[in-house]
Amino acid sequence: MEYLSNWAKNIVYYILFVKLISHLIPSGNMSKYIKLFTGVILIIVVMEPILSLPNMEQKIKSNILNMENIIAHKDFQSQSKTYSKVNDQLAINLYKKQVEEHIRKLVRGEDVEVSSINIKINEEEGKNFGEVVSIDMKVRKKNSSNDLSIEKIKIGADSTAYNITAEDIIIVKNIKIALRGFYNISPDNMNISVSQ
Template identity: 30%
Template sequence: MSFLTEWITNIIVFILLATVIDMLLPSSNMKKYAKIVTGLILITIILTPLLKLFTTDFDAALASMDWKQSTSQSVENSIESKKKEIQASQRAYILEQMAVQMKNDAEKEMMDRHNKVIDSVDIQAEDLDRLPESITSVTVHLTEEKDDSVEAVQMVEIDSQEKKVNREAKNDNSGIASFLAEKWSLDQDQLIISVEGGNSSRESR
Protein backbone atom coordinates (compact mmCIF):
# COMPACT_ATOMS: atom_id res chain seq x y z
CA MET A 1 0.00 0.00 0.00
CA SER A 2 2.84 2.42 0.84
CA PHE A 3 4.41 1.71 -2.55
CA LEU A 4 1.16 2.67 -4.33
CA THR A 5 0.87 5.90 -2.31
CA GLU A 6 4.48 6.82 -3.09
CA TRP A 7 3.92 6.11 -6.78
CA ILE A 8 0.81 8.35 -7.03
CA THR A 9 2.56 11.10 -5.04
CA ASN A 10 5.53 11.06 -7.43
CA ILE A 11 3.20 11.39 -10.43
CA ILE A 12 1.31 14.34 -8.91
CA VAL A 13 4.48 16.14 -7.82
CA PHE A 14 6.07 15.68 -11.22
CA ILE A 15 2.95 16.95 -13.04
CA LEU A 16 2.92 20.07 -10.85
CA LEU A 17 6.64 20.58 -11.43
CA ALA A 18 6.23 20.12 -15.19
CA THR A 19 3.36 22.64 -15.19
CA VAL A 20 5.47 25.22 -13.38
CA ILE A 21 8.37 24.70 -15.80
CA ASP A 22 5.98 25.00 -18.75
CA MET A 23 4.66 28.30 -17.39
CA LEU A 24 8.13 29.71 -16.82
CA LEU A 25 9.57 28.82 -20.22
CA PRO A 26 8.97 31.31 -23.04
CA SER A 27 7.12 30.22 -26.16
CA SER A 28 9.90 28.86 -28.33
CA ASN A 29 11.40 25.64 -29.66
CA MET A 30 12.95 25.10 -26.22
CA LYS A 31 9.47 24.89 -24.68
CA LYS A 32 8.48 22.23 -27.22
CA TYR A 33 11.55 20.12 -26.39
CA ALA A 34 10.93 20.59 -22.68
CA LYS A 35 7.40 19.19 -23.08
CA ILE A 36 8.78 16.14 -24.90
CA VAL A 37 11.32 15.51 -22.14
CA THR A 38 8.82 15.97 -19.32
CA GLY A 39 6.38 13.68 -21.14
CA LEU A 40 8.99 10.94 -21.40
CA ILE A 41 9.91 11.32 -17.73
CA LEU A 42 6.24 11.14 -16.76
CA ILE A 43 5.81 7.95 -18.77
CA THR A 44 8.84 6.49 -17.00
CA ILE A 45 7.40 7.36 -13.59
CA ILE A 46 4.05 5.82 -14.51
CA LEU A 47 5.72 2.61 -15.76
CA THR A 48 8.04 2.29 -12.72
CA PRO A 49 5.84 -0.31 -10.92
CA LEU A 50 5.72 -2.47 -14.04
CA LEU A 51 9.50 -2.24 -14.48
CA LYS A 52 10.03 -3.27 -10.86
CA LEU A 53 7.57 -6.14 -11.30
CA PHE A 54 9.39 -7.42 -14.40
CA THR A 55 12.76 -7.08 -12.65
CA THR A 56 11.51 -9.04 -9.65
CA ASP A 57 10.02 -11.76 -11.86
CA PHE A 58 13.25 -11.99 -13.85
CA ASP A 59 15.36 -12.40 -10.69
CA ALA A 60 12.92 -14.99 -9.39
CA ALA A 61 13.06 -16.81 -12.72
CA LEU A 62 16.87 -16.84 -12.62
CA ALA A 63 16.83 -18.16 -9.06
CA SER A 64 14.32 -20.82 -10.08
CA MET A 65 16.48 -21.83 -13.05
CA ASP A 66 19.56 -22.12 -10.83
CA TRP A 67 17.60 -24.23 -8.35
CA LYS A 68 16.26 -26.46 -11.11
CA GLN A 69 19.76 -26.95 -12.55
CA SER A 70 21.13 -27.78 -9.10
CA THR A 71 18.25 -30.19 -8.47
CA SER A 72 18.70 -31.79 -11.88
CA GLN A 73 22.43 -32.30 -11.26
CA SER A 74 21.71 -33.79 -7.84
CA VAL A 75 19.14 -36.17 -9.36
CA GLU A 76 21.60 -37.21 -12.09
CA ASN A 77 24.31 -37.90 -9.49
CA SER A 78 21.85 -39.93 -7.41
CA ILE A 79 20.75 -41.94 -10.46
CA GLU A 80 24.38 -42.62 -11.43
CA SER A 81 25.17 -43.73 -7.87
CA LYS A 82 22.16 -46.07 -7.80
CA LYS A 83 23.14 -47.41 -11.21
CA LYS A 84 26.62 -48.28 -9.96
CA GLU A 85 25.18 -49.93 -6.85
CA ILE A 86 22.82 -52.03 -8.97
CA GLN A 87 25.64 -53.03 -11.33
CA ALA A 88 27.84 -54.00 -8.38
CA SER A 89 25.00 -56.07 -6.89
CA GLN A 90 24.37 -57.77 -10.23
CA ARG A 91 28.08 -58.50 -10.61
CA ALA A 92 28.29 -60.03 -7.13
CA TYR A 93 25.14 -62.08 -7.74
CA ILE A 94 26.37 -63.43 -11.09
CA LEU A 95 29.75 -64.44 -9.65
CA GLU A 96 28.08 -65.98 -6.61
CA GLN A 97 25.71 -68.07 -8.73
CA MET A 98 28.57 -69.16 -10.97
CA ALA A 99 30.61 -70.18 -7.90
CA VAL A 100 27.68 -72.21 -6.55
CA GLN A 101 27.31 -73.99 -9.89
CA MET A 102 31.03 -74.77 -10.07
CA LYS A 103 30.97 -76.09 -6.51
CA ASN A 104 27.98 -78.33 -7.21
CA ASP A 105 29.62 -79.70 -10.35
CA ALA A 106 32.81 -80.75 -8.58
CA GLU A 107 32.03 -81.46 -4.93
CA LYS A 108 30.91 -85.11 -5.27
CA GLU A 109 33.88 -86.11 -7.38
CA MET A 110 36.18 -84.13 -5.08
CA MET A 111 34.91 -86.17 -2.15
CA ASP A 112 35.34 -89.46 -3.97
CA ARG A 113 38.79 -88.79 -5.43
CA HIS A 114 40.49 -86.61 -2.81
CA ASN A 115 38.42 -87.13 0.33
CA LYS A 116 37.92 -83.37 0.74
CA VAL A 117 34.87 -81.12 1.01
CA ILE A 118 34.58 -77.93 -1.06
CA ASP A 119 33.69 -75.36 1.56
CA SER A 120 33.43 -72.35 -0.77
CA VAL A 121 34.48 -71.02 -4.16
CA ASP A 122 35.43 -67.37 -4.75
CA ILE A 123 35.66 -66.07 -8.32
CA GLN A 124 37.42 -62.93 -9.54
CA ALA A 125 36.67 -61.73 -13.08
CA GLU A 126 37.41 -58.59 -15.11
CA ASP A 127 34.46 -58.57 -17.51
CA LEU A 128 31.15 -60.31 -16.79
CA ASP A 129 30.22 -60.17 -20.47
CA ARG A 130 33.14 -62.47 -21.34
CA LEU A 131 32.76 -65.22 -18.76
CA PRO A 132 34.46 -67.61 -18.28
CA GLU A 133 37.32 -66.24 -20.44
CA SER A 134 37.66 -63.13 -18.24
CA ILE A 135 38.13 -65.09 -14.99
CA THR A 136 41.40 -64.03 -13.37
CA SER A 137 41.40 -66.33 -10.35
CA VAL A 138 39.31 -68.94 -8.56
CA THR A 139 39.99 -69.52 -4.87
CA VAL A 140 38.81 -72.89 -3.60
CA HIS A 141 38.50 -73.42 0.15
CA LEU A 142 38.66 -77.10 1.13
CA THR A 143 38.19 -78.99 4.37
CA GLU A 144 39.05 -82.56 5.23
CA GLU A 145 36.15 -84.99 5.24
CA LYS A 146 35.20 -85.73 8.81
CA ASP A 147 35.94 -89.27 9.95
CA ASP A 148 34.02 -90.41 13.03
CA SER A 149 36.15 -93.51 13.52
CA VAL A 150 38.71 -93.42 16.32
CA GLU A 151 42.25 -94.08 15.22
CA ALA A 152 44.71 -95.85 17.45
CA VAL A 153 47.43 -93.65 18.90
CA GLN A 154 50.80 -94.54 17.48
CA MET A 155 54.30 -93.41 18.37
CA VAL A 156 55.83 -91.63 15.39
CA GLU A 157 58.95 -89.69 14.70
CA ILE A 158 57.68 -86.11 14.44
CA ASP A 159 60.30 -84.65 12.11
CA SER A 160 60.15 -87.33 9.44
CA GLN A 161 56.37 -87.58 9.73
CA GLU A 162 55.98 -83.81 9.22
CA LYS A 163 58.11 -83.86 6.07
CA LYS A 164 56.11 -86.75 4.73
CA VAL A 165 52.83 -84.95 5.42
CA ASN A 166 54.08 -81.80 3.67
CA ARG A 167 55.10 -83.76 0.59
CA GLU A 168 51.78 -85.56 0.51
CA ALA A 169 49.86 -82.30 0.94
CA LYS A 170 51.79 -80.66 -1.90
CA ASN A 171 51.18 -83.59 -4.20
CA ASP A 172 47.53 -83.69 -3.19
CA ASN A 173 47.08 -79.96 -3.90
CA SER A 174 48.66 -80.42 -7.30
CA GLY A 175 46.29 -83.28 -8.05
CA ILE A 176 43.32 -81.25 -6.84
CA ALA A 177 44.31 -78.29 -9.01
CA SER A 178 44.69 -80.55 -12.03
CA PHE A 179 41.29 -82.12 -11.39
CA LEU A 180 39.49 -78.78 -10.90
CA ALA A 181 41.18 -77.17 -13.90
CA GLU A 182 39.96 -80.00 -16.10
CA LYS A 183 36.51 -80.01 -14.49
CA TRP A 184 35.96 -76.27 -14.86
CA SER A 185 37.90 -75.77 -18.13
CA LEU A 186 40.43 -73.45 -16.49
CA ASP A 187 44.20 -73.16 -16.40
CA GLN A 188 45.89 -74.39 -13.26
CA ASP A 189 47.56 -71.00 -12.75
CA GLN A 190 44.07 -69.50 -12.30
CA LEU A 191 43.40 -71.70 -9.27
CA ILE A 192 44.25 -70.96 -5.64
CA ILE A 193 43.79 -74.00 -3.41
CA SER A 194 43.27 -73.38 0.29
CA VAL A 195 43.00 -76.38 2.62
CA GLU A 196 41.83 -75.89 6.19
CA GLY A 197 44.76 -76.44 8.51
CA GLY A 198 47.21 -75.98 5.64
CA ASN A 199 48.58 -73.19 3.46
CA SER A 200 47.03 -71.58 0.43
CA SER A 201 48.83 -72.31 -2.80
CA ARG A 202 48.49 -71.03 -6.35
CA GLU A 203 49.10 -73.79 -8.82
CA SER A 204 51.25 -72.92 -11.80
CA ARG A 205 52.44 -74.79 -14.81
Protein backbone atom coordinates in the same frame (compact mmCIF):
# COMPACT_ATOMS: atom_id res chain seq x y z
CA MET B 1 18.98 -2.30 -22.23
CA GLU B 2 15.47 -1.46 -23.37
CA TYR B 3 14.56 -0.88 -19.77
CA LEU B 4 17.30 1.75 -19.34
CA SER B 5 16.42 3.52 -22.60
CA ASN B 6 12.77 3.78 -21.48
CA TRP B 7 13.91 5.21 -18.15
CA ALA B 8 16.08 7.84 -19.92
CA LYS B 9 13.18 8.76 -22.23
CA ASN B 10 10.93 9.28 -19.19
CA ILE B 11 13.48 11.69 -17.67
CA VAL B 12 13.65 13.65 -20.96
CA TYR B 13 9.82 13.78 -21.11
CA TYR B 14 9.80 15.03 -17.51
CA ILE B 15 12.21 17.87 -18.34
CA LEU B 16 10.09 18.87 -21.35
CA PHE B 17 6.93 18.72 -19.21
CA VAL B 18 8.48 20.96 -16.50
CA LYS B 19 9.63 23.49 -19.11
CA LEU B 20 6.16 23.52 -20.67
CA ILE B 21 4.44 24.08 -17.30
CA SER B 22 6.90 26.82 -16.27
CA HIS B 23 6.14 28.71 -19.51
CA LEU B 24 2.38 28.23 -19.33
CA ILE B 25 1.86 29.14 -15.68
CA PRO B 26 3.14 32.52 -14.53
CA SER B 27 5.42 32.66 -11.53
CA GLY B 28 3.83 33.95 -8.39
CA ASN B 29 1.89 32.36 -5.54
CA MET B 30 1.52 29.10 -7.41
CA SER B 31 5.21 28.65 -8.24
CA LYS B 32 6.05 26.87 -4.97
CA TYR B 33 3.13 24.46 -5.53
CA ILE B 34 4.25 23.85 -9.09
CA LYS B 35 7.79 23.14 -7.87
CA LEU B 36 6.39 20.71 -5.27
CA PHE B 37 4.27 18.96 -7.90
CA THR B 38 7.13 18.72 -10.42
CA GLY B 39 9.49 17.54 -7.65
CA VAL B 40 7.11 14.71 -6.76
CA ILE B 41 6.92 13.76 -10.43
CA LEU B 42 10.76 13.88 -10.61
CA ILE B 43 11.00 11.53 -7.63
CA ILE B 44 8.55 9.14 -9.29
CA VAL B 45 10.45 9.21 -12.61
CA VAL B 46 13.84 8.70 -10.97
CA MET B 47 12.52 6.00 -8.62
CA GLU B 48 10.78 4.10 -11.43
CA PRO B 49 13.43 1.33 -11.57
CA ILE B 50 12.99 0.71 -7.85
CA LEU B 51 9.19 0.97 -8.02
CA SER B 52 9.07 -1.57 -10.84
CA LEU B 53 10.97 -4.16 -8.78
CA PRO B 54 7.91 -6.39 -8.38
CA ASN B 55 8.16 -7.07 -12.11
CA MET B 56 11.92 -7.55 -11.76
CA GLU B 57 11.32 -9.77 -8.77
CA GLN B 58 9.15 -12.01 -10.93
CA LYS B 59 11.91 -12.22 -13.55
CA ILE B 60 14.50 -12.98 -10.87
CA LYS B 61 12.27 -15.67 -9.37
CA SER B 62 11.81 -17.15 -12.82
CA ASN B 63 15.58 -17.24 -13.36
CA ILE B 64 16.14 -18.76 -9.92
CA LEU B 65 13.54 -21.46 -10.58
CA ASN B 66 15.14 -22.15 -13.94
CA MET B 67 18.56 -22.55 -12.28
CA GLU B 68 17.06 -24.77 -9.57
CA ASN B 69 15.56 -26.98 -12.28
CA ILE B 70 18.91 -27.22 -14.06
CA ILE B 71 20.68 -28.09 -10.79
CA ALA B 72 17.99 -30.64 -9.88
CA HIS B 73 18.33 -32.22 -13.32
CA LYS B 74 22.12 -32.47 -12.98
CA ASP B 75 21.71 -33.86 -9.46
CA PHE B 76 19.25 -36.43 -10.78
CA GLN B 77 21.71 -37.45 -13.50
CA SER B 78 24.49 -37.76 -10.93
CA GLN B 79 22.31 -39.86 -8.63
CA SER B 80 21.25 -41.96 -11.59
CA LYS B 81 24.91 -42.71 -12.38
CA THR B 82 25.57 -43.51 -8.72
CA TYR B 83 22.58 -45.83 -8.57
CA SER B 84 23.70 -47.43 -11.82
CA LYS B 85 27.16 -48.10 -10.34
CA VAL B 86 25.62 -49.51 -7.15
CA ASN B 87 23.27 -51.65 -9.23
CA ASP B 88 26.20 -52.91 -11.33
CA GLN B 89 28.15 -53.77 -8.18
CA LEU B 90 25.15 -55.65 -6.75
CA ALA B 91 24.82 -57.58 -10.02
CA ILE B 92 28.53 -58.45 -9.95
CA ASN B 93 28.28 -59.62 -6.33
CA LEU B 94 25.26 -61.77 -7.20
CA TYR B 95 27.14 -63.20 -10.18
CA LYS B 96 30.13 -64.01 -7.92
CA LYS B 97 27.82 -65.83 -5.49
CA GLN B 98 26.36 -67.86 -8.35
CA VAL B 99 29.84 -68.75 -9.64
CA GLU B 100 30.91 -69.75 -6.12
CA GLU B 101 27.84 -71.97 -5.78
CA HIS B 102 28.52 -73.55 -9.17
CA ILE B 103 32.16 -74.21 -8.22
CA ARG B 104 31.00 -75.83 -4.97
CA LYS B 105 28.78 -78.16 -7.01
CA LEU B 106 31.60 -78.99 -9.44
CA VAL B 107 33.99 -79.78 -6.58
CA ARG B 108 31.57 -82.11 -4.74
CA GLY B 109 32.35 -84.81 -7.29
CA GLU B 110 35.88 -85.06 -5.89
CA ASP B 111 34.67 -86.00 -2.38
CA VAL B 112 35.73 -82.66 -0.93
CA GLU B 113 33.88 -79.69 0.54
CA VAL B 114 34.80 -76.09 -0.12
CA SER B 115 35.74 -74.40 3.16
CA SER B 116 36.53 -71.01 1.62
CA ILE B 117 36.55 -69.54 -1.84
CA ASN B 118 37.62 -66.19 -3.26
CA ILE B 119 36.85 -65.39 -6.87
CA LYS B 120 38.13 -62.44 -8.87
CA ILE B 121 36.03 -61.43 -11.86
CA ASN B 122 36.90 -59.01 -14.66
CA GLU B 123 34.74 -55.99 -13.80
CA GLU B 124 35.97 -53.72 -16.58
CA GLU B 125 33.41 -53.12 -19.29
CA GLY B 126 34.41 -54.69 -22.54
CA LYS B 127 34.71 -58.00 -24.29
CA ASN B 128 35.99 -59.91 -21.25
CA PHE B 129 33.51 -58.46 -18.74
CA GLY B 130 32.37 -61.10 -16.25
CA GLU B 131 35.11 -63.63 -16.95
CA VAL B 132 36.61 -65.41 -13.96
CA VAL B 133 40.18 -64.12 -13.62
CA SER B 134 41.40 -66.11 -10.61
CA ILE B 135 40.18 -68.56 -8.01
CA ASP B 136 41.62 -68.97 -4.52
CA MET B 137 40.01 -71.94 -2.81
CA LYS B 138 40.49 -74.10 0.25
CA VAL B 139 38.87 -77.52 0.31
CA ARG B 140 38.78 -80.24 2.91
CA LYS B 141 38.31 -83.91 2.40
CA LYS B 142 35.04 -85.50 3.37
CA ASN B 143 35.35 -88.32 5.87
CA SER B 144 35.55 -91.43 3.75
CA SER B 145 35.57 -95.03 4.81
CA ASN B 146 38.42 -95.97 2.46
CA ASP B 147 41.25 -97.57 4.37
CA LEU B 148 43.66 -96.79 1.58
CA SER B 149 46.74 -95.10 3.01
CA ILE B 150 48.98 -93.01 0.80
CA GLU B 151 52.37 -91.84 1.98
CA LYS B 152 52.72 -88.06 2.47
CA ILE B 153 55.11 -86.10 0.28
CA LYS B 154 57.18 -83.27 1.76
CA ILE B 155 57.70 -80.20 -0.41
CA GLY B 156 60.17 -77.48 0.59
CA ALA B 157 62.82 -77.15 3.30
CA ASP B 158 62.34 -78.69 6.73
CA SER B 159 61.29 -75.40 8.39
CA THR B 160 58.62 -74.61 5.80
CA ALA B 161 57.66 -78.09 4.66
CA TYR B 162 54.16 -78.77 3.48
CA ASN B 163 52.72 -82.22 3.87
CA ILE B 164 50.90 -83.12 0.68
CA THR B 165 49.69 -86.58 -0.20
CA ALA B 166 49.53 -87.96 -3.69
CA GLU B 167 45.78 -88.09 -3.21
CA ASP B 168 45.77 -84.31 -2.52
CA ILE B 169 47.72 -83.67 -5.72
CA ILE B 170 45.24 -85.75 -7.72
CA ILE B 171 42.27 -83.93 -6.13
CA VAL B 172 43.79 -80.51 -6.92
CA LYS B 173 44.60 -81.58 -10.48
CA ASN B 174 41.06 -82.92 -11.08
CA ILE B 175 39.50 -79.75 -9.65
CA LYS B 176 41.71 -77.57 -11.87
CA ILE B 177 40.77 -79.62 -14.93
CA ALA B 178 37.05 -79.30 -14.15
CA LEU B 179 37.29 -75.55 -13.52
CA ARG B 180 39.47 -74.97 -16.58
CA GLY B 181 37.02 -76.85 -18.77
CA PHE B 182 34.04 -74.84 -17.55
CA TYR B 183 35.48 -71.35 -16.87
CA ASN B 184 38.39 -71.43 -19.35
CA ILE B 185 40.79 -70.21 -16.68
CA SER B 186 44.50 -70.96 -16.62
CA PRO B 187 45.62 -73.44 -13.92
CA ASP B 188 48.24 -70.84 -12.92
CA ASN B 189 45.40 -68.54 -11.82
CA MET B 190 43.90 -71.21 -9.55
CA ASN B 191 45.22 -71.59 -6.02
CA ILE B 192 43.70 -74.67 -4.43
CA SER B 193 44.76 -76.11 -1.09
CA VAL B 194 43.49 -79.33 0.47
CA SER B 195 43.16 -79.90 4.21
CA GLN B 196 42.07 -82.93 6.21
